[in-house]
Amino acid sequence: MLATPIGNLADITLRALHVLQLADAIACEDTRHTQALLRAYGIDKPTDRLLAVHQHNEAQAAQAVVERLQAGQRIAYVSDAGTPGVSDPGARLVAAAQAAGLRCIPLPGASSVTSALSVCGAIAHAPDGGGFLFAGFLPTKGAERAAAVQRLAAEPRCVVLLEAPHRILDLAHALAALGERRVTLARELTKQFEEVSTHAASGLGAWLQGAPQRVKGEFVVLLHPIPVRQEDGAQAGRVLRLLLAELPVKTAVKLAADITGAPRNALYEQALQIKQGD
Template sequence: MRQQAGVLYVVATPIGNLGDLSERARRVLAEVDAIAAEDTRETRRLLAYCGISAELIAYHDHNESELTPRLLEALESGQNLALVSDAGTPLISDPGYTLVAAARERGLTVVPIPGASAAICALSASGLPSDRFLFLGFPPRTQARRRAWIEAVAREPGTLVLYESAKRALDTLRDLQAVLGDGRRLVIARELTKQFETFLLGSAGTLIARLESDPEQRLGEMVILVEGCPDSETDATHNESIRVLRLLGESMPLSQAAALAARLTGAKKNALYRLGLELGLGSESR
């Protein structure tokens, strides 16, 4: 008879205050055979707080590919494992995707143990719209790539949520201002659930000035939230795309008109092509 496989628990841990660990997460961490942890020092501190003794396996970006087969073998042999990140929910800008994806492919059971996530905590208390949001993780580190990254989501109507280290926060704020202008509301959520938790609200320019004048606001981990693209800007962009597409569609096939209009307006080529068909610009024989 084939041995029953174990369960992989994806466990959310506190992002600051250790008291935020759920009772269910505490029980799972106490009962599993081993815990795969991004930072064993942080996890050991959490386990000590909870009075839990468990085997810890360092599992991070640098050894994820190497250790995944070993962990899958343990699961298939019947062991139950927990996956935790340094803080918050694993896989949300933290390691774990390789293991979870491989476990799913093999038909193994993966169980989420919900809890803290810095992105959701920040969004819930930011005062920015939360009915639609786009989580972006960490921005690229170079200015050129970072500005292109911001431009790609400039017309997103939902609130933008990104992580940033304190030492790069000013550079990212300056790039947000350069690409998006200074008309949107921004929020910086810093040191969430810790003693010096801070929420700063204002335009990009206001927050840049605040961080430049107060070095304490450039310490710790940050979540930066950006108000989504205003409806008026979205409408104006859409109207301009239609105008350009109509003009080009008068003198060239729709496929070419859509491709050129996309380059001129920044809209998506496929969306413009479908729009052209709706507008009756579908002839390809011009």
């Protein structure tokens, strides 16, 4: 499972180039796109060594790939951009290979999800000090999308969404229901017109409509974690102190987190400070 660049062609790895050259065949989301990518790196593969495995034929085409692997061939799978099998096709192919007792090897590389997370600054403020939820593409129908947003409204962690340019305004309007929750839009990552911008959810639509280019390109949309209010933090501290007077640290921290909803890691650090001060 071989990651390819999401934009900038220099983001290919040396290992990926080596494997693409050695592979007996390359399974790919779009054979034409992959052929152009290979030529950009000076790799020449006959068209009969490129196998179309995409969302519309993945279940059937996976069996053909499995048969080639069982015959001893080396097969690399690439999606059009980024790491396959996450939001792009590839997961069914992996499942079929594993079911046949075959080994699947990851070749890491570009990913729009981790690229956007690395520059949004949201993880530092997540409950328990980190973590995120990958939700991918939300439903396209208005009512279903609104219901999905309402479910995500209660998710305290950072939430990662993906969206296409022709639907980004619809998503922005749905996210407006989240009010002042911070949202980062990462557009055209690694490309010439890359843009990363953070706004309150209620203002996303206005910002996108502020300039024509802002609705162009593929989007990663990150809902920042729900911030802990100062009064909530003070209440959690009071509960923690009461529990520490009667219980061991781990038990007190667990109960305080369950009662108040405060991040467990932060409560544990606070508990240690309280114990050191006693």
